Amino acid sequence: MDKTVNQKAWFLVLPVFLVVAFSAVLPLMTVVNYSMQDTFGNNQFFWNGVGWFKELLDPSTDLGGRFLASLGRNLFFSLVILAIEVPLGIVVALSMPREGWTVAACLVILALPLLIPWNVVGTIWQIFGRPDIGLLGYVLNAAGFDYNYVSNDIDAWVTVIVMDVWHWTSLVALLCYAGLKSIPEAYYQAAQIDGASRWAVFKAIQLPKMNRVLLIAVLLRFMDSFMIYTEPFVVTGGGPGNSTTFVSIELVKIALGQFDLGKAAALSLVYNLIILIVCWIFYTVMTNAGVERKVQASSEEATEPKPSAALKPVPALKPKEGVA
Amino acid sequence: MARIDLVDLAHSYGGNGAAPESFALKPVTMTWRQGGAYALLGPSGCGKTTLLNVISGIITPSRGKIMFDGVDITPLSTQKRNIAQVFQFPVIYDTMTVGQNLAFPLKNRGVPKAEIDRRVAEIGRLLDLEPYLNRKATRLTADAKQKISLGRGLVRSDVAAVLFDEPLTVIDPELKWQLRSKLKALHRELDLTMIYVTHDQTEALTFADTVVVMHDGRVVQSGTPAELFDKPAHTFVGYFIGSPGMNILPAEVRGREARLDGHVIALNRSYDNLPAGAKIEIGVRPEFVEVVAPAPGLLTAKIERIDDLGRIRFARARLGDAKLAARAPGGFTSPDGTAGLKFDPSHVHVYADSLLVEGAA
Numbered sequence: 025m026d027k028t029v030n031q032k033a034w035f036l037v038l039p040v041f042l043v044v045a046f047s048a049v050l051p052l053m054t055v056v057n058y059s060m061q062d063t064f065g066n067n068q069f070f071w072n073g074v075g076w077f078k079e080l081l082d083p084s085t086d087l088g089g090r091f092l093a094s095l096g097r098n099l100f101f102s103l104v105i106l107a108i109e110v111p112l113g114i115v116v117a118l119s120m121p122r123e124g125w126t127v128a129a130c131l132v133i134l135a136l137p138l139l140i141p142w143n144v145v146g147t148i149w150q151i152f153g154r155p156d157i158g159l160l161g162y163v164l165n166a167a168g169f170d171y172n173y174v175s176n177d178i179d180a181w182v183t184v185i186v187m188d189v190w191h192w193t194s195l196v197a198l199l200c201y202a203g204l205k206s207i208p209e210a211y212y213q214a215a216q217i218d219g220a221s222r223w224a225v226f227k228a229i230q231l232p233k234m235n236r237v238l239l240i241a242v243l244l245r246f247m248d249s250f251m252i253y254t255e256p257f258v259v260t261g262g263g264p265g266n267s268t269t270f271v272s273i274e275l276v277k278i279a280l281g282q283f284d285l286g287k288a289a290a291l292s293l294v295y296n297l298i299i300l301i302v303c304w305i306f307y308t309v310m311t312n313a314g315v316e317r318k319v320q321a322s323s324e325e326a327t328e329p330k331p332s333a334a335l336k337p338v339p340a341l342k343p344k345e346g347v348a
Numbered sequence: 349m350a351r352i353d354l355v356d357l358a359h360s361y362g363g364n365g366a367a368p369e370s371f372a373l374k375p376v377t378m379t380w381r382q383g384g385a386y387a388l389l390g391p392s393g394c395g396k397t398t399l400l401n402v403i404s405g406i407i408t409p410s411r412g413k414i415m416f417d418g419v420d421i422t423p424l425s426t427q428k429r430n431i432a433q434v435f436q437f438p439v440i441y442d443t444m445t446v447g448q449n450l451a452f453p454l455k456n457r458g459v460p461k462a463e464i465d466r467r468v469a470e471i472g473r474l475l476d477l478e479p480y481l482n483r484k485a486t487r488l489t490a491d492a493k494q495k496i497s498l499g500r501g502l503v504r505s506d507v508a509a510v511l512f513d514e515p516l517t518v519i520d521p522e523l524k525w526q527l528r529s530k531l532k533a534l535h536r537e538l539d540l541t542m543i544y545v546t547h548d549q550t551e552a553l554t555f556a557d558t559v560v561v562m563h564d565g566r567v568v569q570s571g572t573p574a575e576l577f578d579k580p581a582h583t584f585v586g587y588f589i590g591s592p593g594m595n596i597l598p599a600e601v602r603g604r605e606a607r608l609d610g611h612v613i614a615l616n617r618s619y620d621n622l623p624a625g626a627k628i629e630i631g632v633r634p635e636f637v638e639v640v641a642p643a644p645g646l647l648t649a650k651i652e653r654i655d656d657l658g659r660i661r662f663a664r665a666r667l668g669d670a671k672l673a674a675r676a677p678g679g680f681t682s683p684d685g686t687a688g689l690k691f692d693p694s695h696v697h698v699y700a701d702s703l704l705v706e707g708a709a
Contacts, residue, residue, distance in 0.1 A: 216405075224452075
């Protein structure tokens with residue numbers, strides 16, 4: 025086969041190169057540049073080498089202490105919301121109707137929280153939880169609970185977690201529902217004939233058939249919660265004290281509050297790296313799971329939908345509003 | 349182990365109030381004897397899967413009763429009936445090994461561990477699954493998976509009947525034959541009632557000792573393969589069973605004679621009391637019509653082509669508007685494209701409104 029050589033074709037790719045350069049490469053390189061320097065304003069920069077990175081990973085310094093503490097809080101937060109949202113999402117998906125007009129109604133209701141902008145979610149909960157005028161805060165206090173998310177660490181954490189659960193459980197539920205819908209009816213009939221209990225049906229059929237969507241749900245929720253910024257910032261502003269200061273909030277404080285561009289740049293690079301690594305791990309796990317399925321699917325009828333074009337780590341890489 | 353009686357059983361997916369003609373399963377009363385090998389045969393959409401699902405309890409019938417050994421079990425759930433069913437597509441519990449898959453129905457019923465192990469080993473041996481018992485079930489081929497589905501049905505010692513819903517659809521042709529022989533062997537060995545749904549007549553006729561033919565929600569005939577062949581109770585059975593199917597020709601029948609296209613065909617029996625106004629047809633299998641050289645007194649047909657099936661040749665002929673197939677003896681040729689038809693009177697049946705009419709001797 026003759027290959028036509030046409031160097032002009034490069035011009036067709038050029039716009040993409042330009043866009044990517046301006047939107048990703050140049051900003052990223054600017055950050056890399058900053059991370060190696062110190063600045064005292066007036067556009068004066070001093071070479072600092074890997075100093076910021078050393079400091080960042082050393083818990084005895086101020087920067088390192090703050091970064092590692094917020095990283096710890098972030099991981100704990102992600103674990104807690106995963107532990108709540110995944111089982112809850114499964115339960116919601118299992119209890120959803122299978123057919124009839126109620127399906128559409130359920131789907132719309134479930135999708136509603138997902139459609140609300142992060143800022144608005146934060147504002148809703150900030151007002152909802154206020155002890156003086158918020159419905160939740162007022163009722164809790166009237167009922168004798170001393171609830172105040174502005175002054176109490178635990179109350180602040182509970183509020184942020186409940187808010188995230190309210191906002192994102194729907195996503196897990198919708199994904200699980202899609203997984204459940206793809207199970208052929210014959211499986212349930214066979215289980216009935218085999219005398220399986222409700223629990224046995226769940227364990228033997230529904231959970232294994234849902235594992236791929238569950239993996240996607242866990243990935244999405246982990247990434248999103250690991251990068252969380254807007255909602256806790258609006259509700260608690262990272263307080264009381266530093267108790268709900270997550271990595272992204274810390275980053276904004278350093279970058280915009282203190283205007284320590286060098287420290288902030290080093291922090292955001294490490295932050296980005298962590299997210300990339302976790303993404304890669306999830307991606308590998310998921311692709312491997314997909315390969316295993318394909319072997320099995322080749323002998324089976326193609327009733328199952330194809331794995332949704334193996335989720336790319338793109339959503340996690342896009343900086344969210346606010347995270348400079 | 350049980351006799352299964354269906355009493356006036358009917359089902360409509362539109363509920364009991366639906367029009368009688370729209371019922372997916374029209375009222376049927378019949379008995380499945382203990383230890384029989386039955387095939388439910390019919391084209392897609394004739395209600396055979398509905399009937400099967402009613403027996404297994406996946407569908408609750410709109411009307412009528414199902415009895416196991418004289419006990420009405422209609423209201424019982426699938427779990428409480430002693431029924432095993434194998435579906436069109438293999439159903440495998442992905443996370444379990446083959447052995448665990450086989451043990452699943454017993455575990456759910458709280459059978460003691462020792463008993464489970466014994467049964468699983470026995471069924472594994474019967475189905476040649478022994479080497480796989482400790483392997484994950486997901487990686488196996490479709491036929492091995494279907495054997496596991498079957499094994500889960502057989503593993504319970506108390507099953508009244510094993511139902512098969514077109515179980516060999518996804519199996520390769522050569523393995524199909526092996527699995528079917530396996531089923532027959534299992535049937536002999538285990539003395540189980542087996543009901544096998546299929547739309548493939550070869551499958552039905554080789555598997556079953558009683559074939560139940562369904563058409564449009566109705567059981568049109570139930571009998572041995574020979575009965576279905578020799579004496580179809582309904583023109584549909586004649587047409588559906590046999591290859592090529594029975595020739596059905598509109599005719600006028602009076603006494604011992606059928607008039608067809610102005611010619612008279614002798615009949616073995618006398619039909620004097622045919623219902624007035626009914627559509628009268630005669631049915632004769634291609635095997636019992638012979639094409640010969642045209643001769644006076646014989647019905648003349650136009651030969652369209654001759655199909656050589658190797659062992660036998662069939663002539664495809666045209667008779668006015670009607671088409672028919674007939675046996676072409678070795679050496680038969682038709683230089684001018686016409687031939688005379690010789691009917692075997694003892695195999696010419698008379699149908700009124702598609703139903704077989706028994707003549708008087």
